[in-house]
Amino acid sequence: MNLKQLSELLGLSQTTVSRALNGYPEVNEATRERVLQAVKETGYRPNKAAQRLATGKAGSIGLVMPTAPGHQSDVHFGEFLAGLGEEAVRHDFHFVIMPADPDDEVAALRRLAISGNVDALFVAYMRGHDPRLAMLKSLSMPYVVHGRSYGSEPDYPYLDIDNEGAFYDATRLLLQLGHTRFALMNGPMHLDFAIRRKNGVLSALAERGLTLEEGCTSHALMTDEQGLLAMEHFLQLPERPTAILCSSTVLALGAIRAVNQAGLRLGEDISLIAHDDVLPLLKPESFSVPLTTTRSSLRAAGLRIAQRLIGTVKHAGPFPDQELWKTELIVRASTGPVPQS
Amino acid sequence: MNLKQLSELLGLSQTTVSRALNGYPEVNEATRERVLQAVKETGYRPNKAAQRLATGKAGSIGLVMPTAPGHQSDVHFGEFLAGLGEEAVRHDFHFVIMPADPDDEVAALRRLAISGNVDALFVAYMRGHDPRLAMLKSLSMPYVVHGRSYGSEPDYPYLDIDNEGAFYDATRLLLQLGHTRFALMNGPMHLDFAIRRKNGVLSALAERGLTLEEGCTSHALMTDEQGLLAMEHFLQLPERPTAILCSSTVLALGAIRAVNQAGLRLGEDISLIAHDDVLPLLKPESFSVPLTTTRSSLRAAGLRIAQRLIGTVKHAGPFPDQELWKTELIVRASTGPVPQS
DNA sequence: AGTGGCATCCAAAGCGCTTTCAATTATGTA
DNA sequence: TACATAATTGAAAGCGCTTTGGATGCCACT
Secondary structure, three states: HHHOHHHHHHOOOHHHHHHHOOOOOOOOHHHHHHHHHHHHHHEEEEHHHHHHHHHHHOOOOEEEEEOOOOOOOHHHHHHHHHHHHHHHHOOOEEEEEEEEHHHHHHHHHHHHHHOOOOEEEEEEEOEEEHHHHHHHHHHHHEEEEOOOOOOOOOOOOOOOEEEEHHHHHHHHHHHHHHHOOOOEEEEOOOEEHHHHHHHHHHHHOOOOOOOOOOOEEEEOOOOOHHHHHHHHHHOOOOOOOOOEEEEOOHHHHHHHHHHHHHOOOOOOOOEEEEEOOOOOOOOOOHHOOEEEEEEEEEEEHHHHHHHHHHHHHOOOOOOEEEEEEEOOEOOOOOOOOOOOO | HHHHHHHHHHHOHHHHHHHHOOOOOOOOHHHHHHHHHHHHOOOOOOHHHHHHHHHOOOOOOEEEEEOOOOOOOOOHHHHHHHHHHHHHHHHOEEEEEEEEOOOHHHHHHHHHOOOOOOEEEEOOOOOOOHHHHHHHOOOOOOOOEEEOOOOOOOOEEEEOHHHHEEEEEEEEHHHHOOOOOOOEEEOOOEEEOOOHHHOHHHHHHHHHHOOOOOOEEEEEEOOOHHHHHHHHHHOOOOOOEEEEOOOOHHHHHHHHHHHOOOOOOOOOEEOOOOOOOOOOOOOOOHHHOOEEEEEEOOHHHHHHHHHHHHHHHHOOOOOOOEEEEEOOOEEEOOOOOOOOO
């Protein structure tokens, strides 16, 4: 059943039926009723592809999912998606997900944009000097970036959390507790948040004339294994750090395993603060020693970005172009005064 | 840049250019080269919506993502998606994800199918007597079901694991270790896998004239909190069970916390076997007491289903209509002989 | 009676691609 | 040389929808 058939059935033109369906004012109320009734009876659904071709609108937002054989799936991604979804479902939007090799992001994003399958783009996993920004700007399609790109002019729409501030505050807390030997367990070096978090740590340390010693920074995928490995490395340093800053509760999971295996006590021998994305699976308060964290909900960020994106597509704006969310520093038992040695 | 412009640029007809691009044999190799060259230079990309309208093919597979405000995002979903993605990226397919309230699955699935946005459907979270099956059959669109639907005629394409066998075997192992008081920590009661796993447990127990006692079965969302609650409940039963079967390592996470809090030792006072979907975050061998598990990779299942779906769309078949994967029973330290009391 | 305004409705022109059917030229065969 | 055949190419007809630019009829008002 298509528009033509439906309109013939009703003895109306396609024009009128189309207008009736799309809520245009110039159609008689009685006629509209008839049309709506017929739709109900016939189960007619407009063909989206045709609609899209005619209007250029798709009712969907696009994103690239980094994936590859052996590429470990990222819990953060799923959680973010849940946030997007929560908002999208309210507006009858859907997602088009383009899986792509992490090395192929720029091209994948472009393909997605040009495909005509999406009205707006969501971009994540931002890097320093991210090459996607230039491409996005040239695209004349709405987009919102999750995170920022260190080193690029901040003239693009983004939603980010104050990573630098979060890790600055966290470091300050540990300094106040008397710690002087710090280590940072970070995400991959090229990612924007990793850069900023490191800066936050360094600037807090610098105020006391301190710095991150040689070997006291790790950059790795945010998995629990990597957390374990990094922590094992830190623990066998001659001048073992007593204060650990950790970019994710996922890393912390492994890190704490290493601490336990070494027979050390978290919150006493070693203090640790992790960033908490509020993953349902890793609640810092549920760790055997509850974790002190900097917190900001990834899901909430997803929801907000979906709002902005969908709102822009529907011209329900205006929206702030740039948002920077503060994080909360929540003190639990994994931090304590520096041990007397 | 569209086909018309490109063809004018080349002094060819749209027909020929289109054929050159789509690999039809009746175009001169030299001409094809010229076209390809021009495409490279101009950056021309065919408009997907138009392509879809003309061919009826979309190059995408659709799925429904259950979501709602407050609905906790499901790690299993993300992991499965990663598997789908791994295969999809090889064939330049993408996903269309329709977020939907869990109570609205049938309608959401239908909307997705009729939207014309997808070539095939993937369906998960199967229930007993699942109403979606009838709808899918009437749809004349390829689909594969992950799981099965207890109580429905098994005449639909599916990929499932042998849930009943897995839990039968697990239960047998615990019986052999001398356990007689069992508890089952299961997923939501209406879900197919939950039904089958329970059956597996019951039939193994029945062989010894045993059964699941009153209060020794829990059905709940597979989150760590629910695991904690369920285990706390089991532990305060007058006849406390010594053998626990657990439908997910996520549940086990909470359950073990409860065991620890009660001052009991896993693998000694309490034996536990969990089903392991091979989630990157919850490796059974990384638990403080490594977990005995029944294992089957969710990601591998996603990959296989994507293969079947994409293969069917591309007429690269035939594929088996129904696959039932055996699980592995891997013994680690969380199971031990029944304690002498 | 003549005019303008309003409420409705429609024919037809796209949107950018694929594909059928036909035309043209090149090649081979008798 | 004449004719069948193969190799290339094109014109044009959709795919199902939206939207522009009129029609048409009816009414109120001069």
